Amino acid sequence: MRKREPILSGTYIGPCFPDDLIAGSQGFLPFEPFIKKHLMSVTAFQHFVDLIGTLAAMLTTAALVPQAWLTWKTRRADDVSFGMYSMFTTGVALWLVYGLMVGAWPVIIANGLTLVVALFILSMKLRFGRRRR
Numbered sequence: 662m663r664k665r666e667p668i669l670s671g672t673y674i675g676p677c678f679p680d681d682l683i684a685g686s687q688g689f690l691p692f693e694p695f696i697k698k699h700l701m702s703v704t705a706f707q708h709f710v711d712l713i714g715t716l717a718a719m720l721t722t723a724a725l726v727p728q729a730w731l732t733w734k735t736r737r738a739d740d741v742s743f744g745m746y747s748m749f750t751t752g753v754a755l756w757l758v759y760g761l762m763v764g765a766w767p768v769i770i771a772n773g774l775t776l777v778v779a780l781f782i783l784s785m786k787l788r789f790g791r792r793r794r
Contacts, residue, residue, distance in 0.1 A: 718771030725778040738786040750779040
């Protein structure tokens with residue numbers, strides 16, 4: 662009998678085993694037919710999942726940079742919604758706390774960087790908000 666090595670995944674809390682993933686007892690249940698059809702190993706599938714997560718983190722973090730740059734360059738933040746950025750920044754901070762609680766480094770890094778940029782935009786809104794004309 663071979664030794665069962667756990668796979669740790671950032672998509673849920675707790676370890677699972679490769680046989681469990683293929684059997685569909687936990688973890689990637691919706692992707693079981695895809696894995697079997699394409700004979701993709703669990704390791705290759707996990708790398709694919711990590712790639713998708715990395716791209717998503719990079720794009721969502723980078724999406725804030727143009728707004729931050731424009732606000733800094735023009736010293737105007739009239740069109741930035743304080744309510745939206747307040748809720749967004751709070752949500753990102755909670756994602757960061759979640760990542761710290763479950764030890765998910767990709768979540769921690771992505772949301773840590775996003776939080777810095779979001780806080781920068783929010784601070785610029787407070788600093789350059791409404792100007793009298």
